[in-house]
Amino acid sequence: MAKELETKETAVLGEQAGKYELTEEQKTLRQERILKQVARELELPLGKVRASVGLLDEGNTIPFIARYRKEMTGELDETQLRDIEERLQYLRNLEDRKLEVIRLIDEQGKLTAELKGAIEQAVKLQEVEDLYRPYRQKRKTRASVAKERGLEPLAVWIMTQPRQGSLEREAAAYIYPDKQVNTAEDAIQGASDIIAENLADDAKIRAWVRRFTQEQGIVGTEAKDAGVESVYEMYYAYQEPIRRLPPHRTLAINRGEREEVLKVRLEVPSERIHDYIAKQTIRGESIVKSTLLLVIEDAYKRLIAPSIEREVRGELTEKAEEHAIRIFAENLRNLLLQAPIKGKVVLGVDPAFRTGCKLAVVDETGKMLYIDVVYPTAPHNKVAEAETKVKAAIEKYGVELIVIGNGTASRETEQFIASLIAKIKARKLQYLIVNEAGASVYSASKLAAEEFPALDVAERSAISIARRLQDPLAELVKIEPKAIGVGQYQHDVAQKHLEEGLKAVVESAVNHVGVDLNTASPSLLSYVSGINGTIAKNIVKFREENGKFKDRKQLQKVPRLGAKTFEQCVGFMRVSEGASPLDNTPIHPESYEVVDRLFRELKLDLGKLGSQELKEKLQHADTEALAAKLDVGVPTLRDIMDSLLKPGRDPREELPLPIFRTDVLQIEDLTPGMQLQGTVRNVIDFGAFVDIGIKNDGLVHISQLSDTFVKHPMDVVSVGDTVTVWVLNVDLKKGRVGLTMKNPSKS
Known part of the structure; x- marks a missing residue:
């Protein structure tokens, strides 16, 4: 079937010879071929891939599709949907590039049926670029200079590999003093340069050399100055096969080279490459065989090896970056989804030496109650004064937990806090040191300035440190994801790809948890499915002007929040104590009618939501039979029933709490x-x-x-x-x- 599809598509393309705008029929054939390739690569059923792509092309977000369109996709999860989206984009770009390359070569009058077929059958962008390489406009090269001097016919004659005659005598006919070809040796050299470039541009040769280099090559590193101490000392005399080089070492080597501490080389058995190119080029004995062998060595050493080395190292780097981004993304997701500490008044401490420790007390909702600064550490050592201030704040505001940032002076500050806790017997106090990575980034941001215009940067940081214990997700979304310190070489990877990958993780985490429509900040709202920064600000402005949202339907009155955006976001919004108890669940309003029919079937009213009676009936219900009776998909009904069993539940509540301490460990x-x-x-x-x-x-x-x-x-x-x-x-x-x-x- 796949071959029939390709044959039909080729025929359609043939009918449109000379035209590069795709017809509707061509687009359909191309789309079907791409869908089949995505399904084959990801080992997913074609129907699921087709449905997912259709939903993506309609502008639906991945969190929305994964949660609310399970019947259509066959319950594909977010990871699978993102894989589909990524491969779809790559293959569409590949097809676009194929058309562009065919057009560019055809405009030069050099497009053959064989070349066109090879381009159309390419499955990687690198293959397309290899095929286009001979026709790409180049800057001035030795080969292009030789062609300008009229030596291309001599190169063609050499490649006929004659068995009789004399190369020097033939070359003598190409002496052009006015073109700086003064001797037969000059002519032979120029012709050799042309042949060398042709070999270097040969797609088949490049593909083999690239593969051979990846399989047999060795990465070697050495110090530029072995006498200098650095974190790269393990790489001062190091080598490892390319195929076994782990991603983190690739990025470490790249950084060492970039910082001019290391010299990096690829070592490849060049004799085997020479032999391969010779087999592809030389046809038995001839009068030019020795010349061609020299040309092959020159082509590899001067043109092929440097280029392939760049490509191989580029591919190593690309794979290492993708791996590093995946590691960062997984760590970030787990960090964002840490259990919130709810219902506690928290004292946040941003430690420092010279400028003092900034204090911030926030109430159970994260509202700032108190700001101050104390100087318990060197060089001030005002311990008694600091104890008095901190103790007073603890007593006045009923502080239950103290959170210390892990930056400069954190251990000295910890000793001060632990000592103070030991002296306060009347209250049960505990402390925790949190990773403050990104707190300073947030504190200096425009967002923080808008939230706390009267405070300085350090004071804002203390508030951020306190809040990230109460609700890690709500606070950390205010910070640029790459500034949160849970990555691996995050500063060494392509920043655009890093930002895209991390944004997807934050979006996934936010929508997994859901947001309280009446308390969420613009930062948090902007990650909700379908919501952008402008709409997020409009939601907050609407809330400030009209009071709390009473139900989800009010979202439709928010400026610029249209029907499609409402559909995408509303299921992830929560309205507690609103008009409908269903508004505080992940159940989408499009399913409210199903819930009504379900309650009638169970002979209960909506007031029983959260009751033991409802739980017992749902736990003993036959989901498949009930789904058929209610005319709803089993996955959707299963999600509805799970939401009814635990209305208003925060999925993070089931995760382990952090370890709280009362004394210092050295x-x-x-x-x-x-x-x-x-x-x-x-x-x-x-x-x-x-x-x-x-x-x-x-x-x-x-x-x-x-x-x-x-x-x-x-x-x-x-x-x-x-x-x-x-x-x-x-x-x-x-x-x-x-x-x-x-x-x-x-x-």
Whole structure:
């Protein structure tokens, strides 16, 4: 069937010879071919792919499709939908590039049926570019100069590989003193340059050399100055096969080269490449064989090798970046979805030495109650004064938790807070050190200035630190995702791709949790399905001017929020204590009628929402039979029933809470074998960093994560996990701690 489709499409293209605007029939054939390729690559049923692409092309967002169009897609999840979207875009771009290349070559009068067919059958963009390479406009080269000097006929004659005659005698006919071809040797050299460039531009040769380099090549690195100490010392005399080079090492090597600490080279068995090109080029014995062998060596060394090396290293970098972005994205998602600490008055502390520790007390809803600054650390050491101020704030506002940022002076500040907690017996106080990455970025942003115009940057930071414990998601969405420190070489990857990938993660997390329409900030609202920054601000402005939203329908009155946007976003909006209890669930208003029929079937009224009676009836219901009776899809009914069982539930509430502390642990207190509880702060390719309550997080190397083989740390741990660890080793000089998750008592 696929071959018939290609034949038909080719025939249609043939009828349109010389025209490069696709007809409707051509577009349909192209779309069908792309859909089949996406389905084949991702190993998904064609019907599911076709339905998903149709929904995407209609402007539906991935969170909306994944949640509310499960019957149409066969319950594909967000990851599968994003994979479809990514491959669809690539293949559409590929087809567009094919048409463009065919047009460009045809305009030069050099398009043959064979070449056109090769371009049309290419499955990668690199293949298309290889085929186009000989026809691409080049800057001045040795070959182009030789052609200008009239030496192309000599190159053609050499490639006939004559068995008799004399190359020097033939070349003598091409001596043109006025064109700087003064000798036969000059002519032979010019013709050789033309042949070398032709070999370098040959698509088949380039594809083989590229593949061979990837399979057999070795990456070697050395120091520009071995006497200089740096973080790249392990790469001062290092080599590894290209095919086994892990992504994080690729990015580390790239950074070392960019910082001019390392020199990088690719080592490839060039003799085997020469032999391959010779087999493709030389046809037995001839009078020009020795010349062609020299040309082949020159073509590879001067033209092919540098170009292929750039391409191979570029591909290594691209794959490493994609991997790094995936790691960052997964860590970010887990960080955003950490359990919120609700119903607590929190004191946030932004530590510092010279400028003092900024204090901010926020109430249970995150509203700022108090701002101040104290100087308990060096060089001021005003401990008594600081104790008086902090104790007064704790008593006055009923503070229950203290959150300290992990920046400069965090350990000194922690000692001060722990000491103070020990002195306050009347209240049950605990503290926590949080990763403050991005707090300073938010504090200096336009958004923070609009939210707290009367405060300085550091004071805003203290508020952010306090709030990110109460609701990590709501606070962290205010920060540029790449500034949140849970990545791996995030500053070394293509920033546009990083931003796109991380935005998708934040969007997914926000829509997974849902947002309170009456409290959500513009930052949070802007990540809701279908909502952009302008509409988010309009929602908040409407709320300020008209009071709290009483129901979801009021969204339709918000300026610029049209019918399509309403459809996309409304299911992810929550209105607590509104006119309809269903408005505080993930149930889409388009399904409210189904809920009404369901309650009638169960012989209950909507007032029973959340009751034990409803739960029992839903738990004993036959979902498939009920779906048929209610004329609704089983996946949709299943989601409706889950939402009715736990109305208003925050999915993050089931996650483990962070570890709270009351006393300080010093690195000097640690001894090998000591058992501790910790929180996973970051997961990278070679292990996980765990906060055990000391200044620097300890590292659990991948080899220490489990007694069984671990392919990647993310298979075992995630950001936010609470884990039991044992101390392996302590380096007091470098402030490093090695940890293990293998129980020593079982070894």
